Amino acid sequence: MDKKPCNSQDAEVRKGPWTMEEDLILINYIANHGEGVWNSLARSAGLKRTGKSCRLRWLNYLRPDVRRGNITPEEQLLIMELHAKWGNRWSKIAKHLPGRTDNEIKNYWRTRIQKHIKQAETFAGQGSEHANDQASTSQISTTVDAAETYSPPSYSGNMETFQGPFPTESNENLWSMEDLWSMQLLNGD
DNA sequence: AATCAGAACAACCGCTCGAAA
DNA sequence: TTTTCGAGCGGTTGTTCTGAT
Structure with a gap:
């Protein structure tokens, strides 16, 4: 597996951000030949990239059916539910x-949700006297996988802190953590 | 206007698993 | 049955963007 570069071709493997030209080459090649074996695809297409890199680029950005940006509240809720069920099985x-x-x-999980869970833990630790305010949500942790027990968001007085990740175009679209967690409670069992 | 810090995103790396030889 | 190789997965890091000072 760990073959070291042993010829000049291997030595000039490109890394880093993909250029538009590389994207076009990959798209065109797959359109004409299909996905196939990634390593040979990369070679045949004339891309100085590893098969891995091509696969990642295709799956995450170039596939026609890939949706980008704006995770909806529904999607966020789903992510939270599924993560509670399966952990980091992305x-x-x-x-x-x-x-x-x-x-x-x-x-998305790492940059947004996890951050807020951490903050929630902090608030829970600091203001435990307020924790009872959210007593109902604190039961959530009993419904999730033991390996990934969320700290319930005991964010009394800090709700705005939790609205960051959610769409804010309108108030109707603004889902609070409380909403999400209560929905999770409903769906929990 | 410039600088800094934090957030968000894109891509790579190492490991594991499964299929084929 | 063992070995090899490719695909896929999850973790991590590097880069870019954005807002605050």
Whole structure:
């Protein structure tokens, strides 16, 4: 597996951001030949990229059915539910979100949801006297996988902190964590 | 207007699994 | 049955963008 570069071709493997030209080459090649074996595809298409890199680029950005940006509240809720069920099985979770990729969901989780869970934990630790205010939501953790128990968002007085990840075009679209968690409770069992 | 910090995104790396030889 | 190779997955890192000071 770990073959070291042993010829000049291997030595000039490109890394880093994809250029528009590379994207076009990959798209055209797949349109004409199909996906096939990624390593040989990369070679045949004349791309100085690894098969892995081509596969990732295709699956995450170039596929025609890939949806990008603006994770909806519904999708976020689904992600949370599925993550509670399966943990970090991003590809499995992604299968339930048409057009979304595991990489996108993983990034979304790490950069947004996880951050807010951490904050929630902080608030829970600091203001435990307020925790009872959210006593109902604190039961959520009993419904999730033991390996991935969320700290319930005991965010009394800090609701705005939790609205960041959600669409804010209008108030109707603004889902609070409370909404999400209560929905999760309903769907929990 | 410039600088800094944090957030978000894109891509790579290492590992595991399964299929084929 | 064992070995090899490719695909896929999850974690991590690097880069870019955006907002605050």
